[in-house]
Amino acid sequence: MTNEMYEIPIDEISVSDWNVRRSEQDKDLEELAASIAKHGLLQPVVLVGEYGNPPYRLIIGQRRFLAHKDILRRKKIRAVFAGKLDRVQASIRSLVENMTRTDLNHADAAEAITYLYKQLGRDELKVRAETGLSLQRIRQYVDIQERASTKMKEKLRSKKVTPVDVQRVLRAASGDIGKADRLLEKMERQKLTGYQKKRMVEYGEEHPHAHDDKIIEEAKRPTVERTILVKLSNQARAGLEKAAQKLAMSPDEVAAQAVEDWLSRKGFISA
Numbered sequence: 001m002t003n004e005m006y007e008i009p010i011d012e013i014s015v016s017d018w019n020v021r022r023s024e025q026d027k028d029l030e031e032l033a034a035s036i037a038k039h040g041l042l043q044p045v046v047l048v049g050e051y052g053n054p055p056y057r058l059i060i061g062q063r064r065f066l067a068h069k070d071i072l073r074r075k076k077i078r079a080v081f082a083g084k085l086d087r088v089q090a091s092i093r094s095l096v097e098n099m100t101r102t103d104l105n106h107a108d109a110a111e112a113i114t115y116l117y118k119q120l121g122r123d124e125l126k127v128r129a130e131t132g133l134s135l136q137r138i139r140q141y142v143d144i145q146e147r148a149s150t151k152m153k154e155k156l157r158s159k160k161v162t163p164v165d166v167q168r169v170l171r172a173a174s175g176d177i178g179k180a181d182r183l184l185e186k187m188e189r190q191k192l193t194g195y196q197k198k199r200m201v202e203y204g205e206e207h208p209h210a211h212d213d214k215i216i217e218e219a220k221r222p223t224v225e226r227t228i229l230v231k232l233s234n235q236a237r238a239g240l241e242k243a244a245q246k247l248a249m250s251p252d253e254v255a256a257q258a259v260e261d262w263l264s265r266k267g268f269i270s271a
Contacts, residue, residue: 004081005080007077007078008076008078008079009054010069010074010077012055013045013056014055015058016048029067029070029071030071033068033071033072036072037072041064041078043061045058045064045065045077045078046058046082046093047079047082048081048084059093091112091115091119092131095109106141106144106163107156110145113127113133113142114142114146116130124142140163140167143167143170144163144167147170149177149180152166152184161188166184168201169181169183169184169187169200171204171205172200172203172205172215173212174205183204186213190216192219192220194253195252198253199218199219199221230255
């Protein structure tokens, strides 16, 4: 990418469909426009094309572009050119920029990462090398994008559910998407606890033909829960809280999963 910046007419730019942000383009746009009006544009947008040969395609900086165009009514915007990129390269640039700069909607990220995953030969190691994301996160995005229903993805896009809960109902439904949709609705409405959600998955996997009402009923059935108190270092406690926030799980769930994974790897419990 060239470091040379240009003042490009707004009407010579269109938002490329290679841009990974599909939703929440207008989020906090008024605040962004006010910041630009006061401090100027601190980071130029990134375009694909050859300077002097419009129209140009915007791949990074959609919200900055919309703030200039729709709110500030500016005629030009400061931009740099990314050089010659194919769609995969442009998607990688847009994805990495959006993931590191602001909270990219999960559904948008899942769509973009799954596209890269397919284009890179369904090789998650190559996706990790290009994006810097962990394998666990890549697998979660791809799993949801390839298996979740349209309704689930809409709930993710509007942040009504968490990615972990979508994966839970997919597992509990044993591949029945209609049942998974119903489980998600009931799980939300009845506000299942973390432990009840775990029981829902366990019962659903053990009884693949069970009705969704029966799965929820069994998940809510009172059971004896064994509790172990573990003293953690400040560093481990901070790591646990960070993992819980990133994975949209409770600290108890993360800790239990970590212990089970460790015991399984060491051969103390069967897979």
